[in-house]
Amino acid sequence: MLRRCPVAFAPRMMRAVKITAYGGPEKLAVTNIQRPVLETGEVLVKVAATSINRGDIAQRKGLYPPPLGVTDTPGMEFSGTVVDMEASLEDAPGYVPEIGSRVMGIVAGGGYAEYVAVPASLCIPVPSAISLTQAAAIPETYLTAFQAMHHHAGLLPDKAGAAQYGAGLKTRPPAAALGRRYRMLVHAGASGVGIAACQIAKLFEITSITTSSEAKVEACQQWATYAVSRTPNESGDVFAEKVEAAVGKSGVDLIIDPVFGGRYLQEDGQLLAMDGTVVVLSFLGGSKTELDGPTFFQRRATIRFSALRNQSDFYKTSLTQAFRARIMPYIQSGKIKPVVAKTVSLDQIQDAHRMVEANELTGKCVVVVDPKLAEK
Template sequence: MKAVVITGPGGPEVLQVKEVEDPELRDDEVLIKVAATALNRADTFQRKGVYPPPKGASEYLGLECSGTVEAVGERVSRWKVGDQVCALLSGGGYAEKVAVPAGQVLPVPQGVSLKDAAGLPEVACTVWSTVFMMSRLSAGETFLVHGGSSGIGTFAIQIAKYQGAKVFATAGSEEKLAFCKKLGADVCINYKTEDFVERVKKETGGKGVDVILDHIGARYLMKNIESLNVDGRLFVIGTMGGAEANIDLRVLLAKRLTVQSAGLRYRSPENKAVIVNQVEKVVWPAIVGGKVKPVVHKSFQFSEAAEAHKLMESSDHIGKILLLP
């Protein structure tokens, strides 16, 4: 099969399409003929050599895909050859075929194209596990997502709104803020021209928001903590603004705050299966009902992987970037 390989740590130019061995299929896995995969920020870090795949995972990039089931392992009963599916991966999406544990496979939601479904598993599982399963965002609460125009952000705005929360979003341009508004964000903040802490305080009568989803990390840590309500929950899923920061524990104590952090990729297959199951039960009906829609900015061919990575690193996109074999 063909796959996009990393010829050595570096910039987008190190990505090249090459012929490689087909993946081996284990008894509890499904072999998917890939129709599309979607870029995630983690792919750019792996390309640079600073985010290795988990032990035993595919060496190729790609944390999600959509496609058609080509074969199933002996212990797989739900999925059949020919099923149209999408899947959460530990790696391997940038290839014509990928083997994935059956518990990480989802049906393509009715009303979504096979291609566009490639951009759903990672964002759906990330947002649902962090914002709802672990941070317990509920109807009537307030929620802030940074990078509202990103793949994670566009999905988080929609599902939080669907679940009955008041949604705050930050973005870096008026075009992106307008898109966040269109998706349902109630308060849109330009982080380049406004202090988001001040705006959050103003909009909440000085209280702060109940839950924050953040991918910036160190640079925003204390600002996020200042922006939280009593019993507020901060969930950090990235370190684009640094990995080390000082924290004033007195603020946490005074407001009974919870600070959590987790990634999806290094979770066990069993843990991922629990998340995927929840997503199918709760999130998929919202997508089928048209309340939450995939947001796809642009699609590239495998041969254009370098261009796709350049676009992601420019942050000039809104929503997901797809790669097609």
């Protein structure tokens, strides 16, 4: 099979978003920069679309620098078509996407651009059921949700039964052995990650409960088994009482927590089942918290700080492979549909950041880089 074709047509320069100085959305500018040069094992993707992630906003503010050696062009995901590949891939074993094929995936940076260079092993074929615009809403949020549920908490056992999780250190008994469904609590339930986690939970018969602002509770009910607001009650309790009323006192097996600060982590602890896991994704509610040790100790709890961006390519490849096998069939069959809340052009990047930062959306903000390609 001929995998390679000349790319004389691909210009050496490309349009890309740069952060001109740390600060507000006005610090983002579309400029011309050099197209990435392929390194060993990489393919060149002509980007159809990318999406806004909170990490991009933190990077713009100077709070989340790209990992060492990674481009400072923001953007942690892409969809597009493969236009070139590094020579060693021509007869490499394993999955290598063909020239011209539609792919999506995560990158540690560089997604807000016309071209992105990405290890072939991190490419995910885009199923025929979805457009490249929809595909751009998938990689970062669904891989993050899947990683929390599968790798960190062991809630998605294969047919053989018990799931190994936490680097194979623990084995979670199958739900049948517990005599109940697994239960998962997701904070910021209307976020891209929250929606993805609840959609996956539904397919695997996991009971899900979300917390969100009052205004988004109704939206969350579309995906979650239960949805409660994060408006504190008179005693200052943010969500623990409401979650307990919904799912009972025996607790939840996994909490996906991008909020952390204030009372979140402590209330998480009160809600955990035995051997429960809290996956901390970020610090929307602040980076400081008080923690009552015995609450977590008595439940043999795991608090897992999870950062996907700076993981090794080796780790990301294994995560991507597991995701392709376990979740992609549901995207192909239409059982999982990514939620695109807004589509903007690359030139509207400042508005896109403003909307996401103001929590205006429920679902993903997709940035279309190549409108014709994105429709495909």
